[in-house]
Every structure is written in structure tokens, then in C-alpha cells.
Amino acid sequence: FGRTGLFYYENGHRTGGGNSTQVSSRLRFIVNATTITDSGVKFGARFRWQWDQGDAAMSSGSPPSIYAAFDHVTVYVGNVPTAFDSANLLKASQMGIYDRSEGGDPLGDFFSFENKSYRGRVNRVGLAVEYEAGSLVARASFVNPDQTGNNEDGIGFEEELGASLDYAWDNGLSLSTAAVFNGSGYKDNDQYFVGAQFAVNDNARVGMNFINNGSITESDDLGQTLVLYGNLAWKSVSFDAYVANNDGDWSGKTTDQAYGIGVNYDLGGARLAASLQRDYSELLSIDTGVRFSF
Amino acid sequence: FGRTGLFYYENGHRTGGGNSTQVSSRLRFIVNATTITDSGVKFGARFRWQWDQGDAAMSSGSPPSIYAAFDHVTVYVGNVPTAFDSANLLKASQMGIYDRSEGGDPLGDFFSFENKSYRGRVNRVGLAVEYEAGSLVARASFVNPDQTGNNEDGIGFEEELGASLDYAWDNGLSLSTAAVFNGSGYKDNDQYFVGAQFAVNDNARVGMNFINNGSITESDDLGQTLVLYGNLAWKSVSFDAYVANNDGDWSGKTTDQAYGIGVNYDLGGARLAASLQRDYSELLSIDTGVRFSF
């Protein structure tokens, strides 16, 4: 997909004190190559090409995830979609053209599918299993930051373990829950998530997420985030809103409350979107732009 | 497209005193992904993969240009095709397998679509507009070498502004004109171009280009270039020729005259070509090779 827009962040937050308003674009291609054996097992590989504003050139292609799917089960090896990051409702409060929720997004560190490169951790390897049956999805994942075993005692080289479970009822209620241990390879950086969403009707949804964000260093306590969100659609227009509360005590934080409102206009194949958000540092940010899929 | 051939340049000009004759190839893929909304707006993204002789590997992909096209107008954001560089006749005196005109090509610096990478200027962003109606094409472009605003006073960080206009009459006459200000981000590096071409009949064309090349440093005056060129086709064979005059005074220049002759043989899907040129340093260069499109 491609997206481009204007991104304003108070106090030149994103440019180290330079301009507050910038053009910010992203272009992403997902390559998915598959083959099916005579016995019905599907083997495939998936990786991404991506360019973000500020990159000198397109990325050369993320490390791939190689997978085998049979019946309800898919097994991934390599650069895997981790269980915690894949929980259905974890990012449900995101809005605007850059799909962000300054208040509601998880604040902790955990492994996810790497968009571009493993960077320093070239010997990282992951294993993930996904089970899908109707409206139930269960996932478990394991990521070893260094399979050579030469850094067993290094900081940030613990094995990460994660699991998540999603379920949706016919009456419009969805539940999503996840946990990750040693997040991003940091010992005892454990995080938990529970989220619920209810579709009032075809055009209105409300939800609530609770996230325990874990912590990497002793000085920063990322605390617990509670976010309430909702969205409302009317013809081609839809509105998003959230209010979030975080009780943590970390550097840069000046308030416990964050909120955001957003609007989308569906062009049929593309989407105009805008949002206004205030983060936990009491800084305002505004984005607006267009996003489309190929 | 792909091309390969032999490139001779007197005095080892291209190898720092080494061999004068080299194999020189290029491989370029243009990726263009688009989607069309219900209302008829076309959104797309375009970038290039390229390999040139002397590169250790294919480039990872140029930064992209994201665009929206509706009716006669196309708007580009990102790595944009700049107005000056896109002027229809600016490079009409090029010949041979490497599409070069030692005498007639513009000598000044200006931004164009980056083939591989922004290199140091990762915060570059451009905006371009193109209007097309029949045989009229008008373009305007703006390139900011650093949108963070952290280098406002640096040399080479001015905003570049450019415009160009092409028109073709039914009687065979084409006009093309362009201007660029603060070319390539250098203050007062302003360049101008006027070109005319006349198609005598289906097989013969003559043209004239006038280019004011601007200048980056005070010591080098790139002067003004006047080039006369023509080409003549006969069955599968066509001939090119140009004579050029540059009145500038820059390091390496030893004469005001440059010229070139070239020949092409159309294979139907591929093209054999060769050219012999003498540049402003009185050095001869000869190229020959094959070029094809996918």
C-alpha cells in the first residue's frame, strides 16, 4: 500500500527541534509466494519491501517468514508474526492516516514482524503457530534473538514467548487477549492485554482495551493503559475517538490522560483520513493525508 | 530495460587513468503500482530498481514517488519527476547506446528523479504537478532538500523551483521550454532552456537547443550551450548528429566545440546503436552495444 500526508507534531517533536510540520509517506509491498503440494499442504514465504519518509532508498526486503499451512494450522519460521503483536484488538484505537494512537497503543517493547531488517540481531530466529477455526484464532510464538548461543548472558538476548486468543460472537461482541514474556528479549519485560469490542449495529462500535505495558529499565515504569474508543460510520464518512489513561511514571510523561479524534472519507479504493491527538507529554499532533492499496 | 556494450573513452577518462575501453551495462526496472477509486482518481506509486556497471549489487529500490491523477492533472509527492528534467526536448541531442550527448546535454546541476537513493539528503521531499491537454504539457515542481528545517542555512539546502512547457503543432514543429531556480539546492543556480524541433517528414528531423547552464561555484562558469542536431531514418537504420558550442569557462574545458555522430539499427524489440563523440576537453569517446525493453 501507499500513503502520504502532512504530519504536524508540536514542538518539532519528530525533527529534534526543527520544523513541526512535515510530509510523511510510506510505501509498502508485501511479497507472498506460495506453492501447494499434492497432499494439500501450502508452503510459502512472505516478506516486505518498504520505504518510509527519511529513508534514503527502498529497503532491500525484510527477512522472510517461511510457513507451512494445513487445514486450520499455520506454522511460521524466521521473521514471524508474533502472537502478542497479532492480537486482533490490540491496536483497535488507532486512527488517522498513519494508523496511530498516541494514547492507546501499547507502550512496551515486544518483537513483531520486522518491516525492513533485523539490524544488529542478525541471528534472530522465530517460530510461530496459528490455529484458526471459525471465529476463534489462537496464536503462540517464540523468538530467540540470537540462536548462535554466543550471547546467552547479554542483556536483551532472552527468548521471548507470547500467546494470544481472539474470539468473536455472533451478537457483535469480540474478545481479544494476549500475553508476552521477556518482551523484545528483555528479561521480565512481561506484558498483558485484554480487549473487548461491541458492534452496536453495522455503523457503530465501541471498545475497551487494558494493557499492562511491562518495563525494560528500572527507572521507567510504563504502567497500565486503559483506553475507551468508538467509531461511527455514516455513508462514506466515519469518525473515530478515544480517551486513554496511563498510570505509569516514565521520562517525558507529564499527564495521565491522552485522547484523539479522527475522521475518514472512503473514496472506494482509497481513503482520506485525518486525526488530532494529544499524547502523554501534552503535545498535540495532527495528521491528514491519503492512503490506498494496490 | 537492459543495455550492454563497449565504451571507449580516450585517456582512461572514466577509470582514473586505467583502461580506456570497458564493458558498461545497465539494468533498470520501473515499478508502477496503481489503483483507481470509484470516482476515477488514480493513485499510484513509482520507483526504480537499477544496476549500473561498477555497482556491487542491484540497488535496493529508489525512493518512491506517490501520485494521484485525475483528468488532465497529475500530482506527485516524494521523489518526483522534476519539471526542468522532464522538458521534452532537453535531451533530444542524445545518441548512441548510452543515450548521452557530451556536447548537448545540460551541464548544470538540478534535481531529477533519483534512480537509486537520496544518499545524504534523506529528508528531501518534492512536489510536482503535471497538466496535459492534447499536445500541451505543462509542469511545475518544488524540491526541498531537507524538510526537517535543521539545515536552513547550509549550502545546497535551498528549495529548488522549476517549470516547463511543451507544445507540438500539427505541422511538425515542437517547442519546449523550461527554467529552474536554485538548481539542486544551490542558491542562485538558475538555469534556462529553450528548444525547437521540426519534423521535415516522417524520416527526418532537425532541432536546436539553447541552454543557460547556471553555476554552483564562482570559479566555474558553465556558460551557455547552443546545440544543433538532426536525425535521419532509412528502413531499420537511423543516423544522428549534433554540433554544440559552449561559451563557458570551467575546469577541464579546452575548446568551445563538441560534436557527435551516431547510428542505430532497429531489431524490432531491441536496438543496436553506436556513437562517436568529442567533448569540450577534446577527448574522443566511442560506444556501441545493444539495448532492449521488457
Place this chain on the structure above:
Amino acid sequence: FGRTGLFYYENGHRTGGGNSTQVSSRLRFIVNATTITDSGVKFGARFRWQWDQGDAAMSSGSPPSIYAAFDHVTVYVGNVPTAFDSANLLKASQMGIYDRSEGGDPLGDFFSFENKSYRGRVNRVGLAVEYEAGSLVARASFVNPDQTGNNEDGIGFEEELGASLDYAWDNGLSLSTAAVFNGSGYKDNDQYFVGAQFAVNDNARVGMNFINNGSITESDDLGQTLVLYGNLAWKSVSFDAYVANNDGDWSGKTTDQAYGIGVNYDLGGARLAASLQRDYSELLSIDTGVRFSF
């Protein structure tokens, strides 16, 4: 294609003393773009995108090979498939999921198609010719490690010359022979190969390879390798085995004998494979995994 599996190598041979067992995957895409002229000449370009375990990201794309094919002859320029490396039976004793033969693979250095990058030797250029007529294939190749001529006296900058010839008879016998001079650009690093294979019936083949491995340095004598191998198929399962003898005297070598046994299970579109091998350092290695093509 893609492949992934477990790779055990005794004594942490591959991790510098770390873990002996690792996940090891590879993903490779071969890009082949072609066009055919009206006169029937096929022009094309070929390169690879590849990721190997331990790489931070996909490679940006190997340098390409540009080729023209007409009738029985194909001419390559650039990153060419070299004649020695392409000899049909040279690697016939390979087995397992990683297609390796610790004992039977050639030990010497020679140029081959670069999977990812020319690395330091950016001015390398190759030329190769292939002639094919029925079951006869003849190849010749030339690789100049630095066409600028600025390193004529450097070590490892000699021109490599190679040739190979394959022939197969109707009765099941195949012969393959090859030679390379100044292998990998090292003066007098000459290598020779003769191989024969006989298909006893549709399910059983035996073969023998003789390789003179040349040498780069005076202290290491890579000697001559003789390898006997065979494979046997039974329904979806096939078995491989080899015994090899090398009479060289090089650092790390502790025995003249190496052997390996392997097994494959065909899934129809994918392949499970495993092998157990002992190398010339008396180290055991075991691999097992799955491989599939797109």
C-alpha cells in the same frame, strides 16, 4: 525457492564455538526478464534476490547477467554463469536439505554466479558462451575481476578462463568435464574435473567424480578428490550416499575419507530431506528440513 530446516554441525563449527544446532533457512527468487525481437533473438536479464540465515535483510538483488540467445547459442555479459561451475555433474554428490556434499564438493576457489553482490570487486565483468545441441552442452567463460585495469598486478586480479562439456547417451551414461584457469582470479589456481554417471534404471543411478582442486596459497595443497556416489528411488522416497577421498594436505584436515548418507521424501511440489555427513576434519553434521519451489 524457499527452504528451512535444522542444521547440526559438531563442535559449534558454524557458530565459532556456540550452539551446534541452528535453524538455517534460505529464500531465493530468480528474476528473469526477456524480450524477443522480430528476427527471433531473445534478449534478457537475470538476477537473484536472496536471503540466508544470518542476513539482516533480503539482499538488494545480485548484479545481473544480460544475455542474448539465438538458436543453439546463448551469450552472457556481466554476472555470468561460469563454465566450470555449470558443469552438469560437478555437484552430483550433493544431498540433504542444504544441497551440500562435505566430501564430494569441489574444494577450490572459482568464480560462479554471484548470489548477492560483487562485494569488493565492483569492477568485475564476465563473458560466457553456451552452445546446446540435443544432449550436448558446451560452455566457455571469461571473468575479469577488474576491468578498469588499475589492479593489473594485484593478487587475485588475474583473468579467469573456464570451459566445460556435458554429454548424455541414450543408454543412461552421462559424461561431464570441465577446467578452469586462474580460478577466482588467483594465478595458476587451475582446476580440472571429470565426472561420469550411469542410470542403471529409472530408479537407480551411480556416478564417480574426479576433481583436481588447485590451490591458492603454497602452504595449502587442496589435492585431488575422488568421490563415488549413488542414489536409489522407491515410490516417494529416495536415498543418497557417497564416499569421498581427498589426498590433499590443508589446514583443518585430519583424514582422507569423508562420507554421507541422505534421504528425501517427495511431497509433490515440496521435498523433505535429511542427511548425515562426516567431513575431512572428522566432524559430523546432520541436516533436516523442507524445501519448496514457487
